[in-house]
Amino acid sequence: MNKELLIFDLDDTIYPEYTYNLACYKAASEQLKQDYGVDSYTIIENLFSQRIYTGLFEKVSEYFNLNLTEYYIFNSLVKTYRGHIPTLKPYHGFIKNIDLLREKYSLSIITDGNKEIQRKKIKSLGIEPYFDYIVCSSELGKGVSKPMPLPYDTVLNYFDIPPEKSVYIGDNLAKDFIYPKSIGMHSIHLMNIEENNNLIYQNKKGTSADYTYYSYSELIQNLPKVFKEK
Numbered sequence: 001m002n003k004e005l006l007i008f009d010l011d012d013t014i015y016p017e018y019t020y021n022l023a024c025y026k027a028a029s030e031q032l033k034q035d036y037g038v039d040s041y042t043i044i045e046n047l048f049s050q051r052i053y054t055g056l057f058e059k060v061s062e063y064f065n066l067n068l069t070e071y072y073i074f075n076s077l078v079k080t081y082r083g084h085i086p087t088l089k090p091y092h093g094f095i096k097n098i099d100l101l102r103e104k105y106s107l108s109i110i111t112d113g114n115k116e117i118q119r120k121k122i123k124s125l126g127i128e129p130y131f132d133y134i135v136c137s138s139e140l141g142k143g144v145s146k147p148m149p150l151p152y153d154t155v156l157n158y159f160d161i162p163p164e165k166s167v168y169i170g171d172n173l174a175k176d177f178i179y180p181k182s183i184g185m186h187s188i189h190l191m192n193i194e195e196n197n198n199l200i201y202q203n204k205k206g207t208s209a210d211y212t213y214y215s216y217s218e219l220i221q222n223l224p225k226v227f228k229e230k
Helices: 017-036 041-049 056-063 070-083 092-104 115-125 149-159 178-182 216-228
Strands: 005-008 106-111 133-136 166-170 186-190 211-213
Touching: 005 149, 017 041, 017 056, 017 070, 041 056, 056 070, 092 216, 106 115, 106 149, 115 133, 133 149, 149 166, 149 178, 166 216, 178 186, 186 216, 211 216
Parallel strands: 005 106, 005 166, 106 133, 166 186, 186 211
Antiparallel strands: none
């Protein structure tokens, strides 16, 4: 294994998360159309364009005056959403550079969220062969997620690489960089606005990373100096 380690977040770091969300909402919208005869997907697309990401089924219900019950929303629409497996594509910058990264670094992923859903995303993206070790934090125990130490420590222990020889690359200031910075791990906030103008966690507040880059090309260009500066 290589002596330096890159740990990636998944959603909005390796691929644009909105593509997953909208594909699943489209499937749920088809279910709603079948049950109630309304086409709600354009409404959901419009809400997403306004960076409104929560309570969308309730907003659709209000827009069409459907009075959808919580039972129907959860057991029909949410169930359809979570069960859908869309075809996902990594960022072009990721695909273009991943072989180069594999030559130079050990590679890992830490991702939060429902373990079955996150594993489905990884499979759909076709990225598993690129990584030496992938951790879905929810697989480590009930309630486990970033910024808890366990996901990060699990990866570091697997590779037997110290924090100062590792970097966490993520997009969510609310949780991604808190623990890495506390243990001397390098941290990079990757805001890939070059390929994604709807970064879901862009406005989150929290702990800043050591560095912020706005494209994969900028990330690749600066990685060598990141490891030299500690």
